[in-house]
Amino acid sequence: xxxxxxxxxxxxxxxxxxxxxxxxxxFFWTSVAFRxxxxxxxxxxxxxxxxPTVRNFEQVFGISLGFGFGTQETVNxxxxxxxxxxxxxxxxVVASMSTVLAIMVATLAAYCLSRMQxxxxxxxxxxxxxxxMMPPVAVAIxxxxxxxxxxxxxxxxxxxxxxxLMNLPLAVLLLKSFFDDIPAEIDxxxxxxxxxxxxxxxxxxxxxxxxxxxxxxxxxxxxxxxxFLFALxxxxxxxxxxxxxxxxxxxxxxxxxxxxxxxxxxxxVPAFIVVLLVQRHLVRGLTMxxxxx
Amino acid sequence: xxxxxxxxxLASITDKFVRGQLGRREFLRAAGKLGLGAGxxxxxxxxxxxxxxxxxxxxxxxxxxxxxxxxxxxxxxxFAGTTLKLATESTPPSNAINGQLKKYFEEATGIKVxxxxxxxxxxxxxxxxxxxxxxGTYDLYYIDQSWAASxxxxxxxxxxxxxxxxDLAMPNYNLDDFLPALVDGIAKYEDRWVGVPYDxxxxxxxxxxxxxxxxxxxxxxxxxxxxxxxxxxxxEMGPKVYGTTGQMKSGHYSLECDWTAWLWGHGGSIFGPxxxxxxxxxxxxxALEYWTKLKATMPPGVDGWTWDGQGQSVAQGVAASxxxxxxxxxxxxxxxQTKVSGLCEVAVxxxxxxxxxxxxxxxxxxxxxxHQGGSSLAVSRYSKSPDxxxxxxxxxxxxxTQALITTLGGxxxxxxxxVYDDPRVLAQARVGAGTTRxxxxxxxxxxxxxxxxxxxxxWAQLSSDTIPVSLGKYFAGSYGSPKEALDDIAKQVGExxxx
Numbered sequence: 014x015x016x017x018x019x020x021x022x023x024x025x026x027x028x029x030x031x032x033x034x035x036x037x038x039x040f041f042w043t044s045v046a047f048r049x050x051x052x053x054x055x056x057x058x059x060x061x062x063x064x065p066t067v068r069n070f071e072q073v074f075g076i077s078l079g080f081g082f083g084t085q086e087t088v089n090x091x092x093x094x095x096x097x098x099x100x101x102x103x104x105x106v107v108a109s110m111s112t113v114l115a116i117m118v119a120t121l122a123a124y125c126l127s128r129m130q131x132x133x134x135x136x137x138x139x140x141x142x143x144x145x146m147m148p149p150v151a152v153a154i155x156x157x158x159x160x161x162x163x164x165x166x167x168x169x170x171x172x173x174x175x176x177x178l179m180n181l182p183l184a185v186l187l188l189k190s191f192f193d194d195i196p197a198e199i200d201x202x203x204x205x206x207x208x209x210x211x212x213x214x215x216x217x218x219x220x221x222x223x224x225x226x227x228x229x230x231x232x233x234x235x236x237x238x239x240x241f242l243f244a245l246x247x248x249x250x251x252x253x254x255x256x257x258x259x260x261x262x263x264x265x266x267x268x269x270x271x272x273x274x275x276x277x278x279x280x281x282v283p284a285f286i287v288v289l290l291v292q293r294h295l296v297r298g299l300t301m302x303x304x305x306x
Numbered sequence: 307x308x309x310x311x312x313x314x315x316l317a318s319i320t321d322k323f324v325r326g327q328l329g330r331r332e333f334l335r336a337a338g339k340l341g342l343g344a345g346x347x348x349x350x351x352x353x354x355x356x357x358x359x360x361x362x363x364x365x366x367x368x369x370x371x372x373x374x375x376x377x378x379x380x381x382x383x384x385f386a387g388t389t390l391k392l393a394t395e396s397t398p399p400s401n402a403i404n405g406q407l408k409k410y411f412e413e414a415t416g417i418k419v420x421x422x423x424x425x426x427x428x429x430x431x432x433x434x435x436x437x438x439x440x441x442g443t444y445d446l447y448y449i450d451q452s453w454a455a456s457x458x459x460x461x462x463x464x465x466x467x468x469x470x471x472x473d474l475a476m477p478n479y480n481l482d483d484f485l486p487a488l489v490d491g492i493a494k495y496e497d498r499w500v501g502v503p504y505d506x507x508x509x510x511x512x513x514x515x516x517x518x519x520x521x522x523x524x525x526x527x528x529x530x531x532x533x534x535x536x537x538x539x540x541x542e543m544g545p546k547v548y549g550t551t552g553q554m555k556s557g558h559y560s561l562e563c564d565w566t567a568w569l570w571g572h573g574g575s576i577f578g579p580x581x582x583x584x585x586x587x588x589x590x591x592x593a594l595e596y597w598t599k600l601k602a603t604m605p606p607g608v609d610g611w612t613w614d615g616q617g618q619s620v621a622q623g624v625a626a627s628x629x630x631x632x633x634x635x636x637x638x639x640x641x642x643q644t645k646v647s648g649l650c651e652v653a654v655x656x657x658x659x660x661x662x663x664x665x666x667x668x669x670x671x672x673x674x675x676x677h678q679g680g681s682s683l684a685v686s687r688y689s690k691s692p693d694x695x696x697x698x699x700x701x702x703x704x705x706x707t708q709a710l711i712t713t714l715g716g717x718x719x720x721x722x723x724x725v726y727d728d729p730r731v732l733a734q735a736r737v738g739a740g741t742t743r744x745x746x747x748x749x750x751x752x753x754x755x756x757x758x759x760x761x762x763x764x765w766a767q768l769s770s771d772t773i774p775v776s777l778g779k780y781f782a783g784s785y786g787s788p789k790e791a792l793d794d795i796a797k798q799v800g801e802x803x804x805x
Binding site for chain 2 (some may be wrong): 050051054055056154157158161166229245246249252261262263264265266267268286
């Protein structure tokens with residue numbers, strides 16, 4: 014039934030309203046990154062009328078952007094070794110490598126759970142699910158002791174392993190549901206044609222589950238990117254991920270909101286790029302299974 | 307040139323440079339005459355994000371005493387190549403050392419120092435893990451005064467270290483120079499020193515002189531006067547400007563800090579000599595009633611603010627006074643950060659109505675309106691390199707380094723008596739970023755008005771959870787009366803102490 018003009022206008026307005034509502038925190042946070050202290054804390058609050066500055070970014074990243082309205086002087090906000098560029102790199106390494114690790118293991122595990130019948134399969138799935146219910150702090154402290162003994166504290170390898178393990182249950186469960194949605198008859202036909210399990214997995218099932226894998230990878234990446242507890246407990250000065258560095262802007266004499274906002278605004282970008290890169294697959298992945306046979 | 311004359315001259319030209327009375331070229335030339343190295347010529351540095359380092363920029367040119375550097379080079383030689391680790395809150399001293407001073411130590415000794423800067427509660431988490439594991443992940447502990455009892459057996463007593471290792475003892479380190487009140491309030495648990503006093507944020511009265519003058523008011527000398535002044539200002543200037551402000555966020559340690567100031571100021575105490583909670587006695591109830599009255603003169607958002615929001619309410623001109631950490635004052639004086647530069651003045655905290663003696667309290671609690679925060683620095687018993695850590699600790703807390711911290715970091719009160727009189731520190735006592743003009747009041751507050759929390763292992767939980775959560779509920783209207791709220795706190799404290 015064709016919509017009336019007023020209905021169309023209403024829907025458009027409602028759409029923009031929803032977008033504005035959800036986008037406002039990002040806009041406001043980003044705008045804080047471009048303010049100096051006087052404008053951040055001005056009372057009554059200023060939303061648009063402030064003099065923009067790049068000083069917060071310069072301070073956080075230890076660089077000079079050299080714009081007319083900025084400053085060419087830079088400092089190190091953490092007081093010595095917390096310039097953000099290497100810290101962003103730490104986060105990128107940990108998040109991407111742990112995602113690769115989780116997805117590699119989870120894909121194989123999920124395929125087995127989806128296609129193979131063996132005793133205790135359902136119990137195993139339930140156990141995987143139950144690990145998501147465990148509070149991370151329950152394992153963070155034992156993990157600290159183990160990692161200290163294995164010399165994995167404050168190393169990329171240590172944090173990649175932990176984030177990979179942390180994301181594994183989620184990835185297994187998600188991927189299993191994606192594999193479940195691919196008809197098992199395809200596998201059976203291929204088996205009849207003489208293909209091995211590995212060939213079927215590699216040549217047939219994996220390409221069909223590409224969207225689901227991309228969706229799972231994005232979620233793993235974002236969870237690792239934003240994870241705080243393990244990153245705090247298992248690192249010291251060698252490695253610092255973005256959330257941990259962000260917390261260092263809380264000082265004994267107040268919070269450096271401008272610096273924190275600059276870091277937060279910058280930290281959105283890599284996660285945004287990852288989502289953009291896999292966007293095509295992501296849409297397919299997220300809608301996989303919505304239309305059943 | 308004598309060292310003291312050199313310091314005087316350096317302080318004088320630094321001050322002129324900061325005030326803009328001396329050009330960069332002239333400053334560098336004069337500094338060069340004093341033998342400042344090539345590193346001193348790099349002038350490209352800026353402000354700390356939240357004021358602490360927005361001090362006199364030229365003060366960066368101040369370098370450690372050459373005699374101390376020579377001692378470091380001699381004594382540190384056997385430890386070259388060692389790496390020391392310290393987890394600390396982001397405080398002015400730690401940031402000054404981490405950002406600008408540790409390079410001198412590292413160059414002189416060959417000892418590498420890694421300083422992990424974290425929010426206070428995460429420092430506690432890291433230290434607790436380190437102590438529980440005995441693994442010696444950190445060589446030095448930053449110990450907040452409320453944790454002194456908990457960590458007292460996990461660190462070396464610095465007096466023992468100093469006397470036991472004569473070959474590592476810094477000449478003229480002078481343990482007696484630490485302000486005795488701070489040793490008692492921050493660094494001592496029973497008979498042991500739990501490190502040496504490292505920083506001392508303390509409550510002082512900060513008020514807007516222009517507003518006080520306009521309304522013909524004078525700095526509050528008593529607690530009752532503070533209320534009267536605050537009410538007058540709020541009645542006259544509200545809702546644009548309120549008389550005073552607070553750090554009253556429900557469930558946060560800051561709320562407990564405010565509470566103790568009013569409790570002690572009314573003659574009350576947290577504990578009695580028998581170790582039982584006494585915050586709910588007659589004096590305690592009077593304090594909470596007063597505080598409730600005073601809150602009506604504060605800005606509406608006050609029960610969502612920690613010291614951060616409280617400080618910003620003054621910095622933005624919303625509140626005309628605050629009884630809070632003196633560390634904020636240099637930030638308020640920084641014209642690039644706030645609207646109130648040059649408009650604020652300081653005074654000692656309002657006089658208490660009556661004060662209990664230490665004997666009338668429990669767990670070494672020291673009543674006083676000038677609530678003291680602060681921390682100690684100590685060498686961990688589990689450190690793999692305790693001697694190297696001890697050398698670093700002496701250097702970080704010696705008078706020369708403390709003077710540099712105060713001039714570079716601006717704001718925090720020195721913990722040594724001699725530093726208050728150091729010419730480099732005195733030269734910064736003028737309106738502007740990184741001022742030290744509040745330090746005489748800080749010193750007087752430490753000596754005469756300081757209040758210190760009790761030392762008991764359960765205090766970290768009581769001060770950061772039990773008490774502020776219930777006080778938050780009280781201000782949210784969950785209790786029928788102040789007495790009911792305080793009785794409930796007494797019950798909860800009793801349960802925690804029972805274990």
